[in-house]
Structures are given as structure tokens and as C-alpha cells.
Amino acid sequence: MKQSIKKNQTQQSLADSIKAGLYKLWSFPGGIKLPGNKSQSNHQPITSAKTARQLVIPLNQHIGQAAEPVVQVGDKVLKGQVLGHAHGIISAPVHASGSGIVTAIEERPIPHPSGLSALCVVIDTDDYEQCVEYTPLIRENKVSEAQAGETRENSADEQSITALSNEQINSQIADAGIVGLGGALFPAAAKLHTAEKMHTDTLIINAAECEPYITCDDVLMRYRPEEVILGILLIKKVVGAKKCLIGIEDNKPEAYEALLSAISGYTHAHKTAQTEPQIEIIPVPARYPAGGEKQLIQVLTGKEVPSRGLPMDIGIICHNVATAAAVYQAVYRGEPLISRIVTITGGAVKVPQNMEVPIGTPIRDVLTQAGLNEEKIEKVIMGGPMMGFALPSIDIPVTKATNCLLISEKDELTTPPPAMPCIRCARCSDSCPMSLLPQQMYLYAKSRELDKLQEYNLFDCIECGCCSYACPSNIPLVQYYRYAKNEINNKTQERNKADLARKRHEFREERLEKAKLAKAEAARLRKEKLAKKKALDAEKAKQEEAKEASSDDKSDSTASEKSAANTTAANSADLIQEAIARAKIKKAQQQSQRKNTENLTEDQQNQIDEANERRSKNSQIE
Amino acid sequence: MFLAQSSPYLKPDLNVSKMMRVVTLLMVPGILTATYVFGYGVLVNILLAIVFALSFEAIILYLRKRPVRVYINDNSALLTAVIIGVALPPLAPWWLTFVGVFFAIVVAKQLYGGIGYNTFNPAMVAYAILLVSFPAQMTTYWQTPVMLLSHVDGQTLSLLETVQFQLFSQLPANVTMDALTFASPLSIVRTSVLSGAATIGEIDAQGNAFGVFGGIGTEWVNLAFLAGGLFMLRKGLISWHIPISLLAMLGFLSLLFGSFELDSNPSPLFHLFSGATMLGAFFIATDPVTAATTPRGRIFYGAGIGALIYIIRTWGGYPDAIAFSVLLMNMCVPLLDYYTQPRVYGHKADNDDQEQP
Numbered sequence: 001m002k003q004s005i006k007k008n009q010t011q012q013s014l015a016d017s018i019k020a021g022l023y024k025l026w027s028f029p030g031g032i033k034l035p036g037n038k039s040q041s042n043h044q045p046i047t048s049a050k051t052a053r054q055l056v057i058p059l060n061q062h063i064g065q066a067a068e069p070v071v072q073v074g075d076k077v078l079k080g081q082v083l084g085h086a087h088g089i090i091s092a093p094v095h096a097s098g099s100g101i102v103t104a105i106e107e108r109p110i111p112h113p114s115g116l117s118a119l120c121v122v123i124d125t126d127d128y129e130q131c132v133e134y135t136p137l138i139r140e141n142k143v144s145e146a147q148a149g150e151t152r153e154n155s156a157d158e159q160s161i162t163a164l165s166n167e168q169i170n171s172q173i174a175d176a177g178i179v180g181l182g183g184a185l186f187p188a189a190a191k192l193h194t195a196e197k198m199h200t201d202t203l204i205i206n207a208a209e210c211e212p213y214i215t216c217d218d219v220l221m222r223y224r225p226e227e228v229i230l231g232i233l234l235i236k237k238v239v240g241a242k243k244c245l246i247g248i249e250d251n252k253p254e255a256y257e258a259l260l261s262a263i264s265g266y267t268h269a270h271k272t273a274q275t276e277p278q279i280e281i282i283p284v285p286a287r288y289p290a291g292g293e294k295q296l297i298q299v300l301t302g303k304e305v306p307s308r309g310l311p312m313d314i315g316i317i318c319h320n321v322a323t324a325a326a327v328y329q330a331v332y333r334g335e336p337l338i339s340r341i342v343t344i345t346g347g348a349v350k351v352p353q354n355m356e357v358p359i360g361t362p363i364r365d366v367l368t369q370a371g372l373n374e375e376k377i378e379k380v381i382m383g384g385p386m387m388g389f390a391l392p393s394i395d396i397p398v399t400k401a402t403n404c405l406l407i408s409e410k411d412e413l414t415t416p417p418p419a420m421p422c423i424r425c426a427r428c429s430d431s432c433p434m435s436l437l438p439q440q441m442y443l444y445a446k447s448r449e450l451d452k453l454q455e456y457n458l459f460d461c462i463e464c465g466c467c468s469y470a471c472p473s474n475i476p477l478v479q480y481y482r483y484a485k486n487e488i489n490n491k492t493q494e495r496n497k498a499d500l501a502r503k504r505h506e507f508r509e510e511r512l513e514k515a516k517l518a519k520a521e522a523a524r525l526r527k528e529k530l531a532k533k534k535a536l537d538a539e540k541a542k543q544e545e546a547k548e549a550s551s552d553d554k555s556d557s558t559a560s561e562k563s564a565a566n567t568t569a570a571n572s573a574d575l576i577q578e579a580i581a582r583a584k585i586k587k588a589q590q591q592s593q594r595k596n597t598e599n600l601t602e603d604q605q606n607q608i609d610e611a612n613e614r615r616s617k618n619s620q621i622e
Numbered sequence: 623m624f625l626a627q628s629s630p631y632l633k634p635d636l637n638v639s640k641m642m643r644v645v646t647l648l649m650v651p652g653i654l655t656a657t658y659v660f661g662y663g664v665l666v667n668i669l670l671a672i673v674f675a676l677s678f679e680a681i682i683l684y685l686r687k688r689p690v691r692v693y694i695n696d697n698s699a700l701l702t703a704v705i706i707g708v709a710l711p712p713l714a715p716w717w718l719t720f721v722g723v724f725f726a727i728v729v730a731k732q733l734y735g736g737i738g739y740n741t742f743n744p745a746m747v748a749y750a751i752l753l754v755s756f757p758a759q760m761t762t763y764w765q766t767p768v769m770l771l772s773h774v775d776g777q778t779l780s781l782l783e784t785v786q787f788q789l790f791s792q793l794p795a796n797v798t799m800d801a802l803t804f805a806s807p808l809s810i811v812r813t814s815v816l817s818g819a820a821t822i823g824e825i826d827a828q829g830n831a832f833g834v835f836g837g838i839g840t841e842w843v844n845l846a847f848l849a850g851g852l853f854m855l856r857k858g859l860i861s862w863h864i865p866i867s868l869l870a871m872l873g874f875l876s877l878l879f880g881s882f883e884l885d886s887n888p889s890p891l892f893h894l895f896s897g898a899t900m901l902g903a904f905f906i907a908t909d910p911v912t913a914a915t916t917p918r919g920r921i922f923y924g925a926g927i928g929a930l931i932y933i934i935r936t937w938g939g940y941p942d943a944i945a946f947s948v949l950l951m952n953m954c955v956p957l958l959d960y961y962t963q964p965r966v967y968g969h970k971a972d973n974d975d976q977e978q979p
Binding site: 035298305308309421425430435439460465468469472473474478 | 920967
């Protein structure tokens with residue numbers, strides 16, 4: 001009862017602030033109202049997972065290149081120690097989330113829609129929980145003790161943030177292996193670096209969390225609002241953004257209030273400094289997918305991210321609240337990203353909750369701790385019910401991407417009946433937040449007209465699932481689009497490969513042609529040299545003869561010189577003739593040899609075949 | 623291994639079968655009103671149409687080697703049958719319904735590939751073919767509206783007599799066709815005005831065409847269908863685009879031309895509440911399979927039907943025009959859908975031109 005009153009009041013204040021015209025909100029087309037299913041898991045504080053016996057830590061938990069392993073099997077590693085360095089510009093390091101011995105570096109199944117395996121570092125943990133020494137950039141304030149002097153402490157916080165250089169903060173973020181925790185998994189440092197360069201003026205913090213069941217951001221904001229706000233201030237500092245908007249769905253009044261009270265100190269400090277408010281928390285109407293990056297930007301600013309472009313192209317950078325909290329931990333505690341908050345929910349879980357789980361912990365361990373009815377499991381979904389994917393087993397690790405584990409029992413989620421023909425009712429296009437025409441794209445995907453699909457802007461599809469949800473014929477539309485996107489990407493890759501091969505071939509041909517010409521030129525020069533030399537020799541001989549003769553008759557010398565020149569010309573002509581004759585003989589020989597192998601008897605052919613076979617086998621063994 | 627399937631994993635309890643069933647149920651107020659006004663023939667028509675439609679559908683599905691039960695259960699044949707039943711003249715002989723349903727289900731729907739693949743609205747194909755092939759039965763077998771019985775000294779039939787007439791063409795001894803049937807308000811206006819026999823005012827004075835606000839008798843039927851239609855809008859079963867643009871265009875044109883020549887043009891209310899206007903706007907033009915799908919396309923589609931209804935009613939050869947208007951606009955759907963694609967998020971408005979070949 002008390003709760004509901006409080007909730008009403010909060011919602012009232014939310015409504016008031018909207019009414020007061022503080023925030024002008026825009027809207028996005030389409031979208032759907034979904035049952036929230038959030039109350040199961042968001043009513044208790046964040047629990048923490050027990051250390052697992054074995055941690056399986058994938059080296060690629062981000063967009064970009066996998067981290068390069070720097071540990072070896074048998075190494076003893078401490079909690080927080082680097083297991084793999086970032087490899088390339090878009091990459092992130094991976095750290096040990098517990099102390100122990102590296103027992104394997106091998107391919108293990110990871111949570112991925114394709115069900116693929118990937119290179120993982122396997123650590124058998126010890127009981128000591130030994131930790132590397134963290135080096136924070138700012139010494140942490142004890143936030144809890146500072147009730148009365150909050151304003152002062154907060155402004156102290158701010159001063160210490162401004163004292164840091166952007167490079168310092170960003171390299172700390174890079175070293176901590178922070179990636180976008182909202183689901184994109186893009187290395188945060190790379191994104192911030194680009195944003196800084198591109199003079200991004202608006203920082204949008206995504207706190208919408210629009211998918212049903214997921215509450216990990218909700219509880220993070222409720223129970224650790226200061227961390228979120230300080231993380232946001234750090235990000236804002238690096239980016240150099242003039243304003244910061246936090247977009248939060250209006251179904252999370254508790255989180256809104258928590259953020260608001262955490263922020264009030266800063267706002268106060270700023271009012272005295274007579275600057276515009278740094279951070280605005282803006283409630284947005286709860287309508288799926290309001291938390292989609294593009295939709296949130298549209299709702300908060302009225303701007304649209306250009307097709308195939310980035311928010312930075314319109315001066316906006318978007319980060320998730322969980323990423324902000326991770327930035328806080330990296331800067332204030334020096335702690336790398338070795339754990340994350342995971343929502344564990346669904347009918348097959350006895351105590352739905354949010355748990356701070358070390359990366360690499362087997363999902364089975366996490367579920368067991370939350371109380372799992374294994375026989376009740378119907379589906380295991382990582383992520384939400386709209387955009388998540390079904391896991392084939394629970395014996396795979398939690399990664400930086402694991403925001404929610406939805407363990408459904410029978411009839412909790414739907415297994416749609418077989419698809420019926422499309423009746424063109426346009427419910428899909430009416431619900432599409434991108435204003436696409438799913439019904440047309442479906443027809444073209446079905447008939448594999450890939451060009452047409454691109455004409456209908458297939459690649460603008462954000463795979464939010466609204467169309468599939470709205471379809472009365474139960475057509476798995478998003479599945480068709482995923483398939484078509486893959487198909488087109490594969491085709492493009494193949495074409496690129498073929499282009500490369502063709503270019504290589506052409507280059508080789510050209511090179512060979514050049515080499516041939518150069519060889520011919522060299523041969524010609526050699527021949528000329530040879531001819532000249534011979535001519536010179538002949539001349540010398542003639543001169544010697546002439547010398548001998550000159551003693552007899554000096555007046556004859558000019559005539560003899562003339563005849564010498566003649567002989568030289570004759571000589572070189574002879575040489576060329578000879579060379580041609582030699583070449584002809586050689587050619588004839590080669591031809592006759594070839595004829596030898598061509599007119600083989602069957603026995604001889606068999607023998608040769610056998611020999612060849614043996615040779616190839618040998619080479620295989622080698 | 624747990625159950626694997628692609629997201630989304632949430633799905634509302636919605637399917638084609640349910641949609642069609644609800645739409646059919648929302649026609650009930652209109653059907654009951656029509657029965658009150660035009661007699662039991664309406665119910666007999668609907669019943670016959672349903673029996674014929676389901677039989678044809680089952681046979682063709684069987685011949686096409688499709689799962690009969692699955693597709694029969696989608697209720698689309700049911701809806702088509704009910705629309706045909708309501709649209710046909712209440713005293714239509716059974717074979718008229720039979721031929722109509724045959725063309726709707728077998729030719730216009732199943733031969734085009736079944737549900738979702740037909741280009742033309744099956745019920746309207748049926749109506750148009752019947753109107754062209756059997757004009758006498760289609761135009762004169764309308765029973766005298768109950769409101770006019772005393773005014774024109776008309777006669778009416780009991781349920782049993784209606785069945786007898788429709789199945790065996792047997793009339794009770796004392797009943798004549800002339801006394802039993804009466805021209806519809808639309809055709810009275812149509813013939814009188816076209817031949818110059820009477821002005822609107824004179825027709826009004828005769829008192830057998832204009833009711834309280836629309837066509838006599840039909841105004842109440844239209845009102846009942848409007849109620850069902852508004853409920854569909856409220857429930858989100860149909861979008862507003864088609865019915866609203868259709869009615870707006872029809873109203874606008876009748877207002878426009880009516881304000882020039884009051885003598886030969888009935889009021890917008892008469893156009894909106896006579897004939898099959900409301901049935902057409904909410905239950906026929908909104909057939910998803912054959913209508914335009916883009917938001918702007920649907921507006922053009924609805925407005926096009928509205929305009930054609932007015933044109934054919936006023937200057938064409940038929941008193942009502944829902945069937946021809948819908949069929950003509952069905953033909954335009956691919957074009958409309960192609961040229962009215964919405965601007966996709968993140969694309970510039972003028973990008974559309976580049977993308978069109």
C-alpha cells in the first residue's frame with residue numbers, strides 16, 4: 001500500500017515535470033506496448049555470485065578483433081590480471097575475473113546466436129581470491145558517509161574529474177576492457193576517442209531498458225546511482241559534450257528518483273556556478289523499442305541518425321548506464337571489467353533477481369544459485385524476449401554481453417504455430433519504428449530477391465521484432481531479415497574475394513609479361529655485347545696483322561681497316577644465324593621429348609601414375 | 623538442448639482466424655437491422671452463402687492438396703460468405719448466391735493462390751459478375767423496406783414463405799412481385815434525376831426514397847454497420863486510413879457538387895447513409911489482402927474508392943457502386959504501394975526519387 005502511494009507520487013512528479021514543459025519530447029513511429037514483466041526481478045538488491053570452480057573467459061567479448069592471449073597454460077593468474085591484450089584499434093583487453101591456474105587456452109562453446117565455439121582462457125580458481133593491485137585515478141569517496149556534506153563532496157569529485165586529462169581517463173577505460181554493455185559491445189575507449197575528435201556536443205545515456213523482463217539497469221540505477229552519475233561525468237568530460245540527457249522509460253520511477261537525488265548535489269553546485277544544468281534526466285513514454293539507440297535519439301532530440309551512419313554524424317554519442325558505471329569503477333577503483341550485473345528471471349527460476357556475476361562464470365552455476373527447476377526449463381534465452389537468442393545449453397559462460405538470463409517454463413513464452421500466408425494486413429509496417437515495409441521485404445526475402453530487399457532498405461532494420469510480434473499470420477519476419485542480411489553479406493564478401501583474386505591474377509599476368517620483356521631485352525643486350533666483343537677481337541687481330549703488314553706496306557693500312565669493318569658485320573650476322581639454329585634444334589628436341597611421353601604404352605603410363613601417387617602420398621605425410 | 627527458435631519469443635494472442643471471426647461478429651448488428659428492414663431473405667442468403675463457401679473452399683483446398691482444416695479455420699471464407707449474403711438482394715434465388723460464391727471462392731480466391739494471394743476482393747468479384755450477368759434479379763429482388771409497407775401498400779413474406787420463394791421460386795397465392803419489392807432509394811434518385819423526371823425536392827415529396835437523414839430503410843442498416851466499424855477501429859482491428867478517407871471523399875464530393883445543383887444532387891448524408899456505403903467503407907474496402915498497405919497508399923486507396931462511388935452513383939450506369947469502385951482500386955494497389963513508400967528513418971525525403979528506377 002505504502003509502496004503504491006509512493007509510486008503514485010513519483011509518477012505524479014514525473015508527469016508534472018513533463019507538463020511543466022521542461023522537456024520537449026518527440027516521438028517515433030510504430031512501436032508496441034509490451035507487458036513489462038519486470039517486477040519479478042527488480043524488488044531486491046543486487047546479489048553477488050559465488051566464485052565458480054572454473055572460469056571460462058572468451059578472448060572475444062566485443063566487436064572487433066579478439067584479444068591476444070598473454071598467459072600460458074600453467075600460469076598462475078590473479079584476479080584482475082590481463083589475460084589478453086587488445087589486438088588492433090577496435091579491440092579490448094580481457095582480464096581474469098578470479099585467481100587461479102590457467103588450465104587451458106582452447107575453443108569452448110560461447111553464448112552466441114550461431115552456437116559457435118571461440119578461443120577461451122580456462123582458469124581453475126583457487127580459494128584465495130588474490131587480486132592484482134589496482135591503480136585508481138581518483139581516490140574513491142565514501143559516498144555513504146557524506147549525507148550532510150554531499151554538495152561539498154560532490155563538487156570535490158567534480159574538481160578531481162576536471163583535474164584529469166582526457167588521455168588519462170580514456171587509457172584507463174581502454175585498459176579496463178570496457179565495452180558497450182547495452183548490447184553493442186563496442187570497445188568504449190575507441191568510441192570515446194572518435195567522439196572526442198568529432199566534437200560531439202550531446203551525450204545521451206540510455207537508461208530506457210525497454211525490453212520486458214530485463215531489470216539489470218533498473219537495479220543498477222536504484223542501488224548505485226552515484227556510480228552511474230560519476231561515470232557519466234567522466235564520459236562527458238572525455239567526449240567534451242556540452243549537454244547530457246539521460247533517457248529513462250517512465251515505468252522506472254524508483255530508478256528515476258534515485259538518479260535525481262544523486263544528481264541534485266551536482267545540479268546545486270552548478271546553479272551556484274551559474275551554468276546550465278549538466279545532466280538532465282528525461283522520462284520517456286514506455287513503448288518498445290524506446291531504448292533502441294536510434295529511437296531514443298529521436299525521442300530526446302527529434303534528430304535521426306543517418307542511414308548507415310553513426311550518432312556522431314549528428315553530434316551525438318550514446319552510452320548505456322551500465323557502461324557509465326563500469327567507467328566509474330575503472331577510474332575510481334582501478335578495477336577492470338571483470339563482472340557485470342545479470343538479470344536472472346523467468347518461470348523456471350525460483351528466486352528471480354539481479355546478480356553481480358564474474359565474467360566467465362558458467363551459466364549453470366549462476367542459475368543454481370538463484371534456484372533452478374531444471375525440469376521446468378522450456379527455453380533458455382540470453383537477453384530479452386524480443387531481441388535475445390535461445391541458448392542450446394546452460395554449460396556456457398557469462399560474458400560481458402550477458403545482461404539477462406530468461407529461463408522460461410512451459411507456456412510462459414510463445415512457441416508460435418506454423419506460419420500462415422501473409423494477408424498484407426500491414427500490422428507489421430504499422431508497428432515498425434524505422435518506417436520500413438516488412439510485408440514487402442518478406443516477399444522479397446522469400447523469393448531471394450536480394451537487390452529488391454536492399455532497395456526496400458533491409459539494412460535499416462534494427463531487428464527489434466515488432467513486426468514478428470504484430471503479425472497475425474505468425475510469420476517469423478525478423479528471422480527472414482536476418483537470413484537475408486547474412487546472405488547479402490556473404491555475397492558481398494564473395495564478390496570482394498573474387499575481385500581481389502581477379503586483381504591479383506591480372507597483376508601477376510602483368511608482372512610475368514614485364515619479366516618476359518625484361519628478359520628478352522637483357523638477352524638482346526647480351527648478344528649485342530658479345531657481337532661487339534667479337535668484332536673488337538677480330539679488329540685487334542686484323543690490326544696486328546696489319547702491323548705486321550705495315551712494315552711491308554704502310555699505304556695499304558686504310559684498305560685493310562675497311563675490310564675489317566666488313567668482316568665484323570658479317571661475323572655478327574653469322575652469330576645471329578647460329579643462335580637461331582641452336583634455338584630451333586632445342587625446340588625440336590623438346591618437341592620430340594614431349595612426343596616420347598605422349599606415345600606411352602599402357603604399362604608405362606601405369607608406372608608413371610604409380611610413381612606420381614607415391615610422390616603425392618609422401619608429400620602428404622610430410 | 624532446449625527449445626531453439628528465433629526471437630521474438632513474445633506473441634500476443636492474435637491470429638488471422640480470430641481477426642476474421644471478430645470482424646464477422648461485428649457485422650451482426652448490421653445484419654440484424656437489415657433483416658428487420660428487408661425481411662428474412664437476408665438471413666437465408668447469408669446461411670446459403672456460408673454453406674456454399676465452406677463447401678467450395680474445402681473442395682478446392684483438397685484438390686490443391688492443402689491442409690483443409692487449417693485453411694477452413696482461418697474464417698476468411700466465412701467472412702466473404704457473410705459479405706456476399708448481405709450484399710445480395712434479400713429475395714435472391716438460391717442459384718444466384720451459388721454462382722456468386724463460386725466466383726468468389728473458387729475463381730477470385732483459390733485460383734489466384736488462396737488467402738493472401740488474391741488481387742481482387744472475392745466478394746466484390748462475385749457481386750460484379752452477378753450484377754453484369756443477372757441485372758434483373760440483382761436490382762429488382764429487393765423486398766419493400768418495412769418503413770414503406772403502409773406507404774406503398776406493400777406485402778411481406780414470412781420466414782417459410784421466403785425460403786420457399788428463394789429455393790423454389792414459389793410465391794404465396796395472394797402475393798405479387800410488384801407488391802413485394804420496391805426500388806432502392808439510390809435507384810429512385812438515380813433514375814428520376816437522370817431522366818429529368820423529378821428533382822430532389824419532388825422525390826422527397828413522394829416520401830419513398832428519403833428517410834430521416836439517409837436513404838429510407840438503408841439509413842438504419844448503414845448506421846448499424848457504422849457502429850460495428852467504429853468498434854473495429856477502437857479495437858485496432860482495422861486502421862482508420864481507408865474508411866475515413868473513403869467517407870471523407872464521398873462526403874466532400876457530394877457536398878461540392880450538391881452545393882452547385884441542389885435540385886439534382888442529394889445531400890452528403892444521403893450518400894453516406896444509403897446503399898452499402900458503411901458496409902463498404904468498414905467491412906469491404908478494408909479487406910487486408912486486396913487493399914493498399916502503406917499509410918499514404920491506404921489514404922489514396924480509400925479516397926479513390928470514395929470518389930469512384932460518387933462518380934458511378936451520379937454519372938454511371940448503376941445505382942450503387944461499391945463493387946466496381948473497390949475492384950478498380952484493387953487494380954491500383956501495386957502502383958499505390960510502390961509510389962507511397964514511407965520515408966525510412968535516417969533517409970532524406972528526396973532520397974526516394976533516387977531509389978525508384
